[in-house]
Amino acid sequence: MLDTDLLTKAVGDLDEDSVIKQLQEFAATNPSPEEAQKAVAACQSGMGIVGELFEQGEYFVGDLIFAGELLTNAVEILKPYLGGATSEKIGTIVLGTVAGDLHDIGKNIFKSMAEAAGFEVHDLGIDQPPGNFVEKVKEVKPEIVGMSGVLTLALESMKLTVDALRDAGLRDSIKVIIGGNPVTKEACEQIGADAFTTNAAEGVKICQGWVK
Amino acid sequence: MSDVAALQQERNELFRAVHNSKIPKRVPISISIPFEAVAQFGGLDLVQAQWQPEIVAEAADRLCELIFSDTCPFFGSMRFPSFYQILDSQSFVMGSNGFIQHPEVTGMLPEDYDYLIEKPYDCLLERVIPRQYKALDLKDPVKMALTLTKSYLAYREDMGAAAPIIGMLTEKYGYSTIGGSFGGFTSAPFDFLADQLRGFKGISMDIRRMPEKVAAACEALYPIVFKQGLPANPSIYAPVMFPLHMPTFMREKDFARLWWPTFKRLVDEYASLGVRTQIFCEDDWTRYLDYLYELPTNTVMIFEYGDLRQIKDKLGKKHIITGLYPMTMLARESKEKCLDKAKEIIDVLAPGGKYIFQFDKQPLNAQDINIENYRAVVEYVRDNAVYSNPGEVHGLEFNPADYKAEPRRSFESKYFTVWEEFKARNPAVSEHGKEKLQNLEEILFQYLMYLLI
Numbered sequence: 001m002l003d004t005d006l007l008t009k010a011v012g013d014l015d016e017d018s019v020i021k022q023l024q025e026f027a028a029t030n031p032s033p034e035e036a037q038k039a040v041a042a043c044q045s046g047m048g049i050v051g052e053l054f055e056q057g058e059y060f061v062g063d064l065i066f067a068g069e070l071l072t073n074a075v076e077i078l079k080p081y082l083g084g085a086t087s088e089k090i091g092t093i094v095l096g097t098v099a100g101d102l103h104d105i106g107k108n109i110f111k112s113m114a115e116a117a118g119f120e121v122h123d124l125g126i127d128q129p130p131g132n133f134v135e136k137v138k139e140v141k142p143e144i145v146g147m148s149g150v151l152t153l154a155l156e157s158m159k160l161t162v163d164a165l166r167d168a169g170l171r172d173s174i175k176v177i178i179g180g181n182p183v184t185k186e187a188c189e190q191i192g193a194d195a196f197t198t199n200a201a202e203g204v205k206i207c208q209g210w211v212k
Numbered sequence: 213m214s215d216v217a218a219l220q221q222e223r224n225e226l227f228r229a230v231h232n233s234k235i236p237k238r239v240p241i242s243i244s245i246p247f248e249a250v251a252q253f254g255g256l257d258l259v260q261a262q263w264q265p266e267i268v269a270e271a272a273d274r275l276c277e278l279i280f281s282d283t284c285p286f287f288g289s290m291r292f293p294s295f296y297q298i299l300d301s302q303s304f305v306m307g308s309n310g311f312i313q314h315p316e317v318t319g320m321l322p323e324d325y326d327y328l329i330e331k332p333y334d335c336l337l338e339r340v341i342p343r344q345y346k347a348l349d350l351k352d353p354v355k356m357a358l359t360l361t362k363s364y365l366a367y368r369e370d371m372g373a374a375a376p377i378i379g380m381l382t383e384k385y386g387y388s389t390i391g392g393s394f395g396g397f398t399s400a401p402f403d404f405l406a407d408q409l410r411g412f413k414g415i416s417m418d419i420r421r422m423p424e425k426v427a428a429a430c431e432a433l434y435p436i437v438f439k440q441g442l443p444a445n446p447s448i449y450a451p452v453m454f455p456l457h458m459p460t461f462m463r464e465k466d467f468a469r470l471w472w473p474t475f476k477r478l479v480d481e482y483a484s485l486g487v488r489t490q491i492f493c494e495d496d497w498t499r500y501l502d503y504l505y506e507l508p509t510n511t512v513m514i515f516e517y518g519d520l521r522q523i524k525d526k527l528g529k530k531h532i533i534t535g536l537y538p539m540t541m542l543a544r545e546s547k548e549k550c551l552d553k554a555k556e557i558i559d560v561l562a563p564g565g566k567y568i569f570q571f572d573k574q575p576l577n578a579q580d581i582n583i584e585n586y587r588a589v590v591e592y593v594r595d596n597a598v599y600s601n602p603g604e605v606h607g608l609e610f611n612p613a614d615y616k617a618e619p620r621r622s623f624e625s626k627y628f629t630v631w632e633e634f635k636a637r638n639p640a641v642s643e644h645g646k647e648k649l650q651n652l653e654e655i656l657f658q659y660l661m662y663l664l665i
Contacts, residue, residue, distance in 0.1 A: 014420065016420065016421070058463075059463070060460070060461050060462055060463055061416075061461040062412075062415070062416040062419060062458075062461045062462050062463075062466070063416070063463065065412065065413050065416040065417075066416045066417060066419075066420055069413070069416075069417060099307075099308055099309065100307045100308055100309030100311065101307060101313070102305060102307050102313040102314075102315040103313065103315065103316070104315070104316055105316055105412050105413070108413075126315065127307050127308050129308070151311065151313070151576055152540065152575075152576045152577070152580055153309065153311070153576055153577050153579070156579065157309075182540070184540075186544055
């Protein structure tokens with residue numbers, strides 16, 4: 001029988017050996033889809049702890065990257081047992097690094113934390129022109145669009161992307177969050193986004209607030 | 213002496229004073245504007261300008277006319293597309309907007325650690341460089357040899373095109389020939405491993421999964437990055453530049469055992485040779501200020517973020533502080549606010565000397581540059597950050613005898629031919645060829661390492 005509290009704690013501690021051992025032992029019992037789903041939820045709660053420890057200054061960006069990888073590996077072990085059971089989706093996010101910018105570390109951290117929090121994330125990739133955001137929004141009808149960028153010139157691309165969403169008549173049906181080193185309150189206002197963050201954990205919290 | 217020559221001498225004196233722990237006449241100002249921003253400022257096509265660097269000369273000249281600085285604001289570029297594109301680089305790639313960037317890529321796999329630790333330079337050349345530069349296909353050796361040669365020629369040509377512009381501007385405007393010059397450019401061993409070899413994600417995994425190998429890899433890379441940065445002719449006025457990258461993304465525990473030890477020993481070894489260090493502390497280094505204090509006296513520290521007072525109080529008597537003025541303010545805030553910030557910064561950082569004015573980072577593109585605010589800020593600093601006691605010695609002084617080199621691995625590889633080896637194979641070689649051949653070996657080493665920094 002899986003001790004979900006122990007699993008959550010091991011994920012929160014980023015104790016990879018313990019997480020993998022617990023899950024392998026659990027998998028050996030050939031769990032039902034419902035049981036496997038509970039294990040996924042326990043891992044996701046562990047990611048919540050990681051996010052809190054990051055905000056408290058106990059963990060840093062490198063730890064968040066490790067946590068994302070740990071979660072991916074954990075879900076990989078559980079996948080064969082999940083069957084048709086899926087966790088409840090709390091919302092959909094279309095995510096991408098904006099035109100001109102090739103950086104994706106921050107975007108990927110946000111993605112893994114958002115997925116751990118229950119979002120379905122459609123990741124467009126890097127250097128994405130406004131048109132690609134518009135097309136994807138039309139296709140998957142998300143509640144949220146997340147734009148990422150590291151270079152100061154990403155701010156201009158973010159503004160063009162918001163303008164394109166507006167021109168396509170999509171802006172009012174979505175919330176827009178921008179993230180990355182150069183974003184500030186002023187930039188957020190100029191761009192016409194709803195929120196900004198330089199902190200992936202905080203970004204996920206903002207998104208959770210929007211879909212409550 | 214002409215007015216310009218006198219101005220240049222005066223500016224050199226400002227930097228000489230700072231580097232010698234003396235109070236200068238006024239705070240020296242060092243402004244840098246990157247190639248891309250200069251090209252955009254000149255209304256040039258960015259991609260074209262990067263392929264024809266000589267065409268930015270006029271725009272660079274106009275910028276120098278407009279913006280005051282004691283050092284030449286134009287410094288060419290580290291990243292011209294010619295050699296990266298010839299080599300089909302994965303690690304330096306041009307985005308759709310024409311800016312060359314470093315995406316997250318992996319040049320070394322976890323299973324390469326043992327070979328890297330055993331034969332670091334061989335591993336870089338045989339495995340890492342071919343992974344990062346797809347045109348260097350080991351299965352197509354003739355093509356590969358030609359491609360590498362072509363890329364080197366392109367590198368030499370483009371760097372050569374930018375250099376005379378800097379020389380021309382320095383003479384025309386009387387810029388300091390001391391301030392802003394580097395003796396070398398290299399990375400901390402851990403950053404080298406993280407940035408070009410394992411990638412941000414890879415290194416974050418390795419720190420937890422195989423810390424012993426990370427530590428051993430840093431030891432193995434030490435002689436390479438040491439050699440890369442070591443100036444041919446050391447001068448205390450030409451520090452070696454290290455852009456420091458990973459520490460603020462790490463826990464202090466990991467930093468203290470994996471990042472810091474090899475870096476500290478490396479700069480101490482430089483100091484023992486009379487070579488000073490300049491570091492760019494990317495992000496906010498507040499939690500590492502005590503470590504920074506331990507670096508050799510008069511290390512030039514460019515800060516991006518942090519508390520002015522705390523940095524000055526902790527480091528100001530031992531090291532040379534610069535940076536911290538938020539460049540992004542210039543494009544977004546009113547002139548008054550920009551001037552208030554300048555006043556706030558010089559009030560805290562200028563007293564006692566050991567301070568050079570510059571922004572926390574360079575503007576990336578022309579939109580980041582509000583010429584009016586730029587001018588107002590640097591002219592304010594020039595006219596107001598003036599000392600009443602120039603020439604006085606202040607704070608600690610740098611003395612190479614205070615430092616010693618710890619025992620370490622030496623640099624050796626079958627891909628770096630030393631003179632004795634060459635002579636053994638070519639007994640007829642003249643002794644007069646020694647310097648030339650070792651110099652060629654050195655040029656190739658520096659170029660190959662340039663591809664990984």
